[in-house]
Amino acid sequence: MSVYVFTGPTISPAEAARHLPAIYIPPAAEGDVYRVAQKSPQAIGLIDGYFQSIASVRHKEILWAMSRGIHVFGSASMGALRASELSAFGMEGAGEIFHSYRDGTLEDDDEVAIAHGPPETGFLAASEAMVNIRQTLRAAEVAGVISLELRDTLEKIGKDLFYPDRSYPAILRVASERGLPEAELALWRKWLPQGRVDQKRKDAIAMLGLIRERMEHGLEPKIVSFSFQYTSMWEATRQQAGELCLEA
Numbered sequence: 001m002s003v004y005v006f007t008g009p010t011i012s013p014a015e016a017a018r019h020l021p022a023i024y025i026p027p028a029a030e031g032d033v034y035r036v037a038q039k040s041p042q043a044i045g046l047i048d049g050y051f052q053s054i055a056s057v058r059h060k061e062i063l064w065a066m067s068r069g070i071h072v073f074g075s076a077s078m079g080a081l082r083a084s085e086l087s088a089f090g091m092e093g094a095g096e097i098f099h100s101y102r103d104g105t106l107e108d109d110d111e112v113a114i115a116h117g118p119p120e121t122g123f124l125a126a127s128e129a130m131v132n133i134r135q136t137l138r139a140a141e142v143a144g145v146i147s148l149e150l151r152d153t154l155e156k157i158g159k160d161l162f163y164p165d166r167s168y169p170a171i172l173r174v175a176s177e178r179g180l181p182e183a184e185l186a187l188w189r190k191w192l193p194q195g196r197v198d199q200k201r202k203d204a205i206a207m208l209g210l211i212r213e214r215m216e217h218g219l220e221p222k223i224v225s226f227s228f229q230y231t232s233m234w235e236a237t238r239q240q241a242g243e244l245c246l247e248a
Contacts, residue, residue, distance in 0.1 A: 003211060004036045005045035008123035009116040010076045011204040020045075020208040026119060028078065030055035031241030037065035042219050043211055044070055047204045048123070049078030051113050059086060060234050061241070066090050067228040069221035071214070074098065075207035076200040077112045077129075090224050094210045095203025097131050106131070112200065115164035127166045133158045135197040136168075145191045146184050153180060154188075168192055 003022040007013060013024035025036070027048035036044055044065060049057050062072050062082060066089065074083030075095040083093030084101035093102065100106040111131050117124040134155060141151040157174050158166055168189075175185055 002041040003043045003045065003215065004039070004041050005208070005211075006032065006048055006079075007045075007204065008048040009114060009125040010047050010200045012122060016204070016208055019205055020212045022208075022211075027123065028057040030058055031061065031237065033057050033065055033072070034061040034238060034241045037061070037068055037070055040068070041070060042215070042221075044072045045207055045211055046072065046074040046079035046082060047076045047207065049082075051078070051109065057082065058237060060237065062086055062091060063089060063226070064228060064234070066222050066224050067226070069223075071219060071222045073207050073211055076203040079207065080112060080203065081109060089226055090222065092210070094207035096135075096199060097203050100131075110163045113163040114166075127164050128168060129200055130158060130163070130166060132197060132199050133166065133168075133171070135199040136192070136195065139195060139197050140188055140191060143191070143195065145187050145195070150180065150184050150188075168196070 003020065005016065005020070005022045005024050006026070006028040007016055007024055008027040016022070016024055022045070025032075027050055028046055029050045033044060033046070046057070046062075057078065059082065063086065065072055071092065073092045073094065074080055075093060075098055080093060080095065080098040080101055083091045083098050087093055087102055093099070097106070097112065112129050114129050115126040117126060137146070137151045137154055140146045141148055146154070154171055154175060158171050161170060161174075172185060172189055176182065
């Protein structure tokens with residue numbers, strides 16, 4: 001099985017390997033999909049990728065990989081974003097977050113963005129993704145822990161926070177400062193440890209399962225319906241990625 005998967009804070013390589021035997025590599029940055037595609041794997045899975053401090057993986061390199069017969073899958077985080085943007089070209093998405101971006105329920109990139117630690121920490125998450133917060137609040141409302149009104153207010157508080165600052169303690173602190181019902185907040189605080197929803201992890205596992213299923217049924221080389229266009233910008237990206245590959 002020749003599969004490469006980019007992951008980091010969403011799901012650890014050790015846990016991911018229990019769902020799909022693959023080569024697990026750190027979150028994708030610009031040029032990384034191109035470099036992996038040069039190894040001619042059968043499939044590439046994109047879960048995590050860089051957003052702000054490092055240039056993000058380009059759409060063009062994913063299109064190039066698919067034009068070379070490589071299946072590219074995405075979910076959970078950067079993978080869900082790119083899969084929703086490139087689904088018409090054949091990139092395959094998995095999970096609720098991907099579907100929400102594809103149908104327009106979600107639009108903002110910051111919904112999946114988080115702050116995380118360096119590689120030596122295993123890319124330990126330092127904030128909570130807004131998509132997880134939304135699902136957690138929904139579950140709490142369905143369970144009768146909080147009212148629909150409070151759920152809507154807490155969602156807005158979370159969304160208004162800058163993505164590296166998003167966390168359940170931060171939301172609870174702001175809610176208390178605004179004088180929201182302490183009894184409901186106390187119930188939610190008590191419920192959180194066992195009730196919080198990690199939608200990004202769920203979606204990552206869904207994608208790994210999809211790749212495993214496709215591989216078990218025999219994955220023929222990808223056939224695309226588009227003609228890849230070689231441009232000067234693509235050539236500059238390719239050359240830069242190649243230079244980094246030689247330096248690595």
